[in-house]
Amino acid sequence: MRTKVGKTPKLAFMTEVMLPDSPAAPGSRDRRRCEPRENRSGLLREIRTTIRTESLTERYDVIPGKELGRGKFAVVRKCVERSSGRTFAAKYLRKRRKGQDCRSDILHEICVLELAASCPRVIDLHEVYETSNEMVLVLEYAAGGEIFSQCVADRDEAFSELEVKRLMRQILEGISFLHQNNVVHLDIKPQNILLTSCSPLGDIKIVDFGLSRWVRGGQEIREIMGTPEYVAPEVLNYEPISSATDMWSIGVLAYVMLTGISPFLGNSKQETFLNISQIDISYSEEELETLEVSAVPFIQTLLVKEPEARASAESALQHPWLQLELVLKLPDPLSACQKSHDEDQGLLRAEGHDEDVSRDCDETRESHEELLVRAAFTMGQCRQALEVPGLSPEKSQSKRFRFHETLHGDCIC
Numbered sequence: 001m002r003t004k005v006g007k008t009p010k011l012a013f014m015t016e017v018m019l020p021d022s023p024a025a026p027g028s029r030d031r032r033r034c035e036p037r038e039n040r041s042g043l044l045r046e047i048r049t050t051i052r053t054e055s056l057t058e059r060y061d062v063i064p065g066k067e068l069g070r071g072k073f074a075v076v077r078k079c080v081e082r083s084s085g086r087t088f089a090a091k092y093l094r095k096r097r098k099g100q101d102c103r104s105d106i107l108h109e110i111c112v113l114e115l116a117a118s119c120p121r122v123i124d125l126h127e128v129y130e131t132s133n134e135m136v137l138v139l140e141y142a143a144g145g146e147i148f149s150q151c152v153a154d155r156d157e158a159f160s161e162l163e164v165k166r167l168m169r170q171i172l173e174g175i176s177f178l179h180q181n182n183v184v185h186l187d188i189k190p191q192n193i194l195l196t197s198c199s200p201l202g203d204i205k206i207v208d209f210g211l212s213r214w215v216r217g218g219q220e221i222r223e224i225m226g227t228p229e230y231v232a233p234e235v236l237n238y239e240p241i242s243s244a245t246d247m248w249s250i251g252v253l254a255y256v257m258l259t260g261i262s263p264f265l266g267n268s269k270q271e272t273f274l275n276i277s278q279i280d281i282s283y284s285e286e287e288l289e290t291l292e293v294s295a296v297p298f299i300q301t302l303l304v305k306e307p308e309a310r311a312s313a314e315s316a317l318q319h320p321w322l323q324l325e326l327v328l329k330l331p332d333p334l335s336a337c338q339k340s341h342d343e344d345q346g347l348l349r350a351e352g353h354d355e356d357v358s359r360d361c362d363e364t365r366e367s368h369e370e371l372l373v374r375a376a377f378t379m380g381q382c383r384q385a386l387e388v389p390g391l392s393p394e395k396s397q398s399k400r401f402r403f404h405e406t407l408h409g410d411c412i413c
């Protein structure tokens, strides 16, 4: 039985990688995209960012004490750039891991961040520093933290369905950008989706490209990596990895965000793998019953065993479940004239605005009212409605379980 959402060991059987000759590949910072150069295992290696060798503290005040997050080989701290007063997240990555020089993995992570520099759904890379033991990525600061916190929160603090839809659209936009650029993330999970702000709920930022790979048609990558609960069946079967591998994880993520339940999590890693390979998933949980009718079919287009039969990021964005968000994209004049009402309702979080500003407020008010009715209807159905008959808060809360340990370099056997 799968009843918990939590931080779980990460699988990572990396193939050996070639090391680049010099710390910083030549190139200017004004080019928008890096030319992807990769070695056999899908690691990009040619970065454009200047690697600074002075101490980070010459230009930044690192906020003492509180860490923003931590992995097995990295720690992330808040820092403030003295010249601008801007806050950033400094990710300190150890170059030597388990006796191996992993500098090339870090260069790959930098290169992917450069490649995604124009995508607002991916965290921005500001600067890179290097010492003898570490590399430090100075990243845009995502003040809202991980969406994980709200996935495991009590019902009254968890995401509403409307919020999940908006965030899911943004996640798919980011993943679609990466896939169009031949990058697969391979570690999509709630801990790697951050928020620009928590209250009010901001926008998502995808982080942690440590396991990502650059894949091209014809080239096969087979590696066992990821986080057990989110890993796709083809990874367990040592079959080729593709963009569909991320889409599986997005299916698991959608389920988790909507229910707080990890759909494949078993009592042991082996049980989790068995559940995944048998697609042993329950669509009859109480938490799913309160959702819009198109929510479960959305998840089902992703949690399909055959990678080629899974929805792509682009087709998932077209799924009926996510279409309400299109209605929520309001033109600027409407946003202005309805602003206070929208705030009161707390329903409208338009993520973009149409260029079309020619319609006047009166004309758009009508569609806005329809929108509010539809949004209110959705909110009424969402899982935050604790009064749903037969849905006991105690029971549903027992399905949420927090633990904070993240392990790496784990194996499947």
Ligand SMILES: Nc1ncnc2c1ncn2[C@@H]1O[C@H](COP(=O)(O)OP(=O)(O)OP(=O)(O)O)[C@@H](O)[C@H]1O
Pocket (backbone or CB within 6 Å): 068, 069, 070, 071, 072, 073, 074, 075, 076, 089, 091, 123, 139, 140, 141, 142, 143, 145, 146, 191, 192, 194, 207, 208, 209, 210, 406, 408
């Ligand atoms: N830009 C950021 N702004 C705010 N917090 C961040 C940022 N980047 C990372 N964090 C926090 O630090 C955590 C660890 O970051 P990240 O996942 O990039 O490191 P990692 O060592 O690769 O982790 P993991 O072991 O989970 O792969 C994130 O889950 C998040 O909580």
